Every structure is written in C-alpha cells, then in structure tokens.
Amino acid sequence: MAANTTTVNPLGVHAGVWVGDWSDDSARFAIESSAAIGYDFVEIPAVDPREVDVAHTVRLLESSGIGAVVSIALAEDTDINTEQAAVSARGEALLNSAVDFAGAIGADYVGGVTYSAMIKYDHSATAASRDNSLAVLGRVAARARARGIRLGVEYVNRYESNLLNTAAQTARFIRDLGADNVVLHLDTFHANSEELSLPAAVRDAGALLGYIHASESHRGLLGTGVLDFTGFFAELAATGYTGPVTFESFSSAVLPRSTSNTIGLWRESWSDPHDAARAAHAFLREHLAAS
Numbered sequence: 001m002a003a004n005t006t007t008v009n010p011l012g013v014h015a016g017v018w019v020g021d022w023s024d025d026s027a028r029f030a031i032e033s034s035a036a037i038g039y040d041f042v043e044i045p046a047v048d049p050r051e052v053d054v055a056h057t058v059r060l061l062e063s064s065g066i067g068a069v070v071s072i073a074l075a076e077d078t079d080i081n082t083e084q085a086a087v088s089a090r091g092e093a094l095l096n097s098a099v100d101f102a103g104a105i106g107a108d109y110v111g112g113v114t115y116s117a118m119i120k121y122d123h124s125a126t127a128a129s130r131d132n133s134l135a136v137l138g139r140v141a142a143r144a145r146a147r148g149i150r151l152g153v154e155y156v157n158r159y160e161s162n163l164l165n166t167a168a169q170t171a172r173f174i175r176d177l178g179a180d181n182v183v184l185h186l187d188t189f190h191a192n193s194e195e196l197s198l199p200a201a202v203r204d205a206g207a208l209l210g211y212i213h214a215s216e217s218h219r220g221l222l223g224t225g226v227l228d229f230t231g232f233f234a235e236l237a238a239t240g241y242t243g244p245v246t247f248e249s250f251s252s253a254v255l256p257r258s259t260s261n262t263i264g265l266w267r268e269s270w271s272d273p274h275d276a277a278r279a280a281h282a283f284l285r286e287h288l289a290a291s
C-alpha cells in the first residue's frame, strides 16, 4: 500500500470479491476492477511467490495506480497455536512466505488469522499453544519489520479460532508479543458475534487498532444486514482512527467450493461483484464522511 500511506482511511477491497485464485487473468481482473471503482488498494490472499508471476502483479498495481496488502489464514496442518513442533514449523514457513510475497509486491501489511488455524477447534487453547503462537509471531514480526511491513492479528468468532475472539483478548496478546509493527485487525462480522457492541470493540482495541474489515452480519452487501455501521464509524472517528478500511464480502457466485467450505459460505450473497464493490465503496465513503 506504499503509494497510499498518506491517505486518511484508504479504502480497500478483498480480492475474494472478484476472484477465487491469483492466476494472471484473475490478478488483472481484480486489480483493474478495484482501481476502476476508486479503491486505494486491493487485499490479496497470500500465494507462494514461487508459484505465481509476482512481476505481473507488480506491473498491474503500478499501471492501475493502486496499492496492495496481503492476507492469510493458517490451516489445521499449519497451525502455530499448537504444541506440535512439526505443525508449527510448517505454519511459520507459511507466514514467512506470506511476508516475502508482500515484500515482493510492495505491500506494507500482512494480516488475517496469523496466530492460529482458522478452524472449529474441539478444545480450548492452552497456555503452551498460546506461548508458541507468540514466539512464532515474534520471529515473523521481526522478518516483516525488516521489510517495512506491519503484521495484523485478526480475531475471529468462536467457530473459527479458540485463541482470539475479542478485541480485548487480542490487545492483550499483542502487548504480550511486544513487537511495535504488530497491529489489531478488527472485522465487524466477527466482532458482531462476540463483542458487547461494535463501538465497545473499537474502544477495547484502542491505539493498537491498525486494520479493519468492513463486513456485514451475513457477509453480503454492506448496509443490508443488522450491523450498526453508523455507531461503528462514529466511534472510529472519536478515537481518531486514520487507518485502512477494507470491504470483505463473499459470494458463491465467485469463490470456488474449496474456499467456500473453509469459511462456511453456503449461499450466493450477490451475483455481480462490480455491483457489490461499487455499492460498498459508496457506503464506506458516505459513512466515513458523515462521522
């Protein structure tokens, strides 16, 4: 997002709104469509930099004049919230690869479910698994810092992690981590499930808040669910938040079955990504301007 770091509340759109993979054609469609609407950056799910044409992505970002950030969610066999060393090592390698991909495309942020697997656990996190996650992320954060990259910790609902489900838990986790380039990533969809209110979540995040996913209660079009976005943006304004705000929405019209299965997406939220992304951009601009 290097081109836009001076913008107040730069607006992003998750690539999953547009595409289900990062082939050359998908990258072109996602980046050019995002830029055409006026988004400042696109959030790209991490791919192995050895398996995609990174230079192609860089050229598209440059010619479209927008930035990029990278997201990632660990899986059961790459979990760092574990006491199993081999599984943790695979997770650390994957996180390092995401940081390297971000560095290669000029992205200054890697966020998501970086601290645990994104799965429905059948047990609580342990002190040892939490400590392991902290230790791994400390090393990954140092690697990111050397490349000028911030690392985001996105708490999710109880069905997608057993470690961080609230802003308060996440703020404590980040303070325990003790790295100055690690920020709290707040997703309104997840916060809605677990917090007293969206404004309360913003207050609990405090100065650690560094990235936002604006996502409806049903993951579809912004403003058509039960979330209090007016209260949310008013609280953001009150706390002086100037960081990125990214539209995250998923529809089975775009995502491949494998991805839909991971996030529990069983319905078509909308059919046209252009309409969804354009409406979200207007919705976010309007709410930011009003608050």
Ligand code: MN
Pocket (backbone or CB within 6 Å): 154, 187, 213, 215, 248
């Ligand atoms: Mn999210």
